Ligand SMILES: O=P(O)(O)OC[C@H]1O[C@H](OP(=O)(O)OP(=O)(O)O)[C@H](O)[C@@H]1O
């Protein structure tokens with residue numbers, strides 16, 4: 001699996017450090033607010049479990065499954081909701097945890113959904129931001145790292161469901177997806 005990686009961008013240690021820093025900031029942001037933390041499946045699973053352990057606040061945790069890439073490296077353009085939240089979000093202060101914001105379509109879909117359901121507030125924390133990929137106008141409030149306009153995998157991020165279990169974020173060798 002490691003041989004399929006062209007270059008490591010962020011090591012497990014670097015990710016741990018950034019999760020600690022963001023967790024402290026989120027502890028301040030949500031002190032006394034009992035936020036609902038939403039993990040966007042599947043990619044954000046690893047980052048969510050890191051970040052919530054760095055937040056010293058009472059919080060609820062829920063999961064939503066949104067998908068638009070399938071087995072490709074380019075967004076299908078259509079975001080599918082394959083598992084909805086369990087919680088009633090009305091009036092809640094919501095913190096969305098994402099692994100990456102690329103075109104921005106997934107996040108826009110989710111923020112619009114939460115606003116239609118009358119949340120009190122919504123903020124977004126993402127491990128990675130790829131601003132060069134953006135096709136819709138949306139931004140995260142808390143960002144771990146900015147990544148170049150390349151297809152990255154690891155630490156939750158997949159290509160065709162593989163590589164999520166890499167303990168670092170790296171650029172996938174283009175040969176892996178160009179000659180499939
Ligand atoms: O900004 P965008 O272009 O919408 O891309 C970002 C989204 O795409 C990926 O999800 P994917 O659809 O691959 O589902 P997965 O998390 O199950 O891999 C990623 O985990 C983000 O949720």
Ligand SMILES: [Mg+2]
Nearest residue numbers: 043069070158
């Ligand atoms: Mg994916």
